[in-house]
Amino acid sequence: MLPIPIRDRVAKWLLAACLVGLLAVSGSANAEVTLVRLQTDDGNVYRGELIRQTAEVVVLNVEGIDASFDQEDIAVFEILESPEQLYQRRRAELAKDDLAGRLALAREMRDLDALRWAKLELMSLDRDFPEHPVVRDELAIVEAHQRLAQTRADDADNPRRDLPRRPERRGEVEGDEFLSSRQINLIKVYEVDLSTEPRIVISDETLDSFFQKYSDNRLVPTGRRDRGAFKRLDGHEQLDLMFRVQARDLYDQVDVRQEPTPLARFRRTVNPQYVARYFAPTFGHGEIPGLSLFNKRPEDEAEAYTNFYRLTQFRYEGTPMIDRANPKLSLMLQWGLARESARFPAPDIPGWKPAFSSTDDTEYQRYVDWIDSLFKEDLDYGITPALSDELE
Template identity: 25%
Template sequence: MSNHSRSTALVGAFALVLSWAQWNVCAEVPQRRAALWAGAREQPATTPSDQPTKPPTPAPTPPQTPPHTPAPTPAPQAPVPGLPAEPTPPPPAVPVAPLPMPPKPLEPPGKKALPPGTEVILILKEGNRVTGILVEELPDAIRVRIAGIETTFKSDMIERYEVMRPILERYEEMKRAIGEDPDGLATLAEWLRSREQHELALKEVNHLLKIDPNHTEGKRLKLLIEKQIELRSKARSSDPKAPAVRPAPANAAPKTPVQSFPLLTDSQINLLKVFEIDLDDPPRMTIKRSTVTRLIDENLGTPHIPVTQEGRDAIYRKTPAAILDLMFKLRARDLYAE
């Protein structure tokens, strides 16, 4: 065989081998794909625990707000020539303390003033009620006489005041209601005396003693009223500016002449003050315990002193006004000065 024939035979064999190899490769590809597909179907599903755990994502941090910085106050701009200047804001208002108000007058201006001697009731802002005889009505105060003592009350202490009906009008009503009762006449005379109606009080006392000449309280009131009238007359005679003595009513009984006597002692003045006390509106006063003991010991067996020790001990706990009222009922005149 020639060399050319051998070469041709080798080339043909090589081409045949190459074709067979390509056919095998093309045949294996579908088989491998089928095997891979079958293996994937038989492989178990992967659980979450088999998967790699991812670290938790941290929560986003809220952005921090920078501290508030007040805006700078703009500097005043220089006025531009030819343009109107901007108005300057007014300065901030400074609070001013209110001025103290003057005391409010008790009554509006222009109202007719009350005449002195009118009986009034003062209702104080603290709740107390004071009854007295009007002495003077001022723009910012009122002066009254209580148990013979003049007292001034400022308007800022008084809530209001009430004017009582005229004394003479009430006197006529009481006189008609009492009639000829001696004890009632004594009460009426004391009521008139406490309101400085001494002439009328003396008239009623004289009428009382005509009905009952031995009436003890009537005798005491007669002596007391005559002394008060004399003291008032002496005080007015020494003061030329004092008003004249009010004349007694036309039908009044003649005044009993009073003998001259020396000036009163301190004990007698204190006794007069005791008689001037109004038990319905008593002033502040103090009664010693020893005086109460004497009152009980000297009046044992009377209806006003209890029989039991507990009842007598209760007398010590009474108010001074109640003890003084008990003295009046027992006629304990020797204890009045104490």
Template identity: 40%
Template sequence: MPRSLRATTFALWIGACLLAGWAGVGVAPRGAIATDETSPPAENAEVARPEVILILKGGQRITGTLISQDDTTIVLRVGAVDVRVPREDVEHLNVQRPARERYRELRSLIDDADSERLLQLAEWLRERGLYDEAMEEIAHVLSIEPDNPEALRLRLLINRLIALRERTANDDAREPRERAVPRRAPVETDFPLLSEEQINLIKVYELDLSNPPRIIIPRATVERFLERYSEHPLVPTTREGRTAFHRKPAAEILDVMFRVRARDLYADIRVIGNPASIDRFRDAVSRGWLATACASTACHGGDAAGSFRLYARRPHSDEGVYTNFLIIDRHRMSGDVPLINYEQPALSPLLQMGLPRDDSAYPHPNVRGWRPAFRNAQDRRFRQTVDWIESLYKPRPEHPIDYTPPGPSVRPAEGPVER
């Protein structure tokens, strides 16, 4: 079905929900538009401007974000354009309930296997700037349809929008050069983040060679490999054999390097993009629940996080994703218990501590403000996290990265290293 037709179908479905009386609230009575309920929120970054529907006296409807209103004019933002509507032309102003609240109700009406409608919902979320929720739905669709072109397109688009929003936020946060007042240090200036080289090395170790992103192995690196490991039976020694080896796809060359355990050369390999398991961690785990339920500044992303602290300022950036991934992979609780149980993922403390305490094998400490991240072990986010753990390369490698997380030190994971 063409994208425009799908969007129209979904809009009609949402319209039916509106008529059912649950998607919109605050309908102003005829002739009584200016009410406290429809006034823009106070200047507070955490309070979103309301979405409204203007019904004009001629019957036309305009949906947008309420920017401002006074005795003569109502200003709506429709897409990227501010539309000024004379108040005398407006018959009703309907204030919608918060988008997240409507999202939860819309989501409850869609079956987990209905990928088409889930992607339409993701587009609806994108239009309202709810990128994390949209990425969660996209990750779910890709977990059941890994090659879904619409899901891949939306994921790429939203990742670009997130990067643009983060760059804009950083630009807005910068102070003018000529200002003499010393700049205030960001909250997480001292949080150690992985370097590009360290991130790339994790990519190499986490690759699924049956479905790899683009891999670049310099010719000089292949030459060194052939020279250093010439005595290994998998390494060709004849001129013809070496010429043929150079012509192999990068994934096939890397497969041989893995089998030979040429770890001294892994740092020379460049991975463009992310391994599938890391994309799943970012989309289904970090965006799905970890960043909001666990890595917030009020929890394990703040100064009072104790021995387990995650990067909270830009958790979905490459630095944030890979740093938090390594911290989670290496962290040990008391009794030397790892956060992730790779043999029985559902029993991982990382997941169990997100369940209601009465249902958990590892109940979360009773701290102020804590709420379960999952309703139960059948919760979609819980299942997606189990799927992510199962998708990781096994046996688990010990990443040769010198990294000390904030807080008390933790010991790297032990176990067989096959790469």
């Protein structure tokens, strides 16, 4: 639907009255969520679920927060497709054998928190492409999101939810050994795929610093009007320019609110099913000097991202644990193969056993595919110190 410019006070009132009536009629037929894109007179754009609309005010739920807007301050009001409508329309455009397109649709539904439709498409994909590792991983991620949503709903219904809770212990691990939330977000910044148009927020203060520090770069807007237009862009578009200018000193001020898919796969699948169950207890508890991994709460963000960071930074005798250019040569997988079939056999560790039957093992191929989904070049996240046995 095309956005409707609203400039005249009377026109706004009439449009609001019509929409109130329209929504009342449609609401009686079904309980579908109405999604809205709203732009205020000062140029700010908001997207969210329409909670209430009268001739004087519009209330949207924007990322979990109810925000109220005066009708006289609204420049553009656009009713968007519901997740179900969007799913049905996009799905009708895709062929049954279009794996990439259907996966993209499922991920889009997941990003919109339309988990029902994401799972529906992934279950259909699982039937059409049996045992496909990417489909299975995506399905596991969606199901994990559903469990989390249910847990939050249960907590909301719990009258004791506001009572203080006993701090959770992490076994023998001290909290300051984990990456901080800021460092975790920085990893997300470096690993984000802008082509997926992820949800990213960059404050005006950070953008002002960007304009000032990089004003000599011809790509950076200079005039007041151009800078104002740049501030109205989506966050992923703003970050794209920051990447091109290589404004690394500002990356830690970028807020990534949508977990990059490869990192979500690591946290939900690779870390709990392989690293925590096999690799950490076999190699990461002092068996390899300088390599320390955790496996107490493998889906915990701090624990999972710390393992991910340490695995990406660690080299053993010059060979990386995670080889982005040659995933099959990654030591974290090579050491899970029988020594006679490995290019880099596992070190001599008491009690060691292979994790994979061969390189044709479904689980082995799944983790190869995961590494292959990462950026091909090693990334310096700007987190120190780097971990390596060569630093010992």
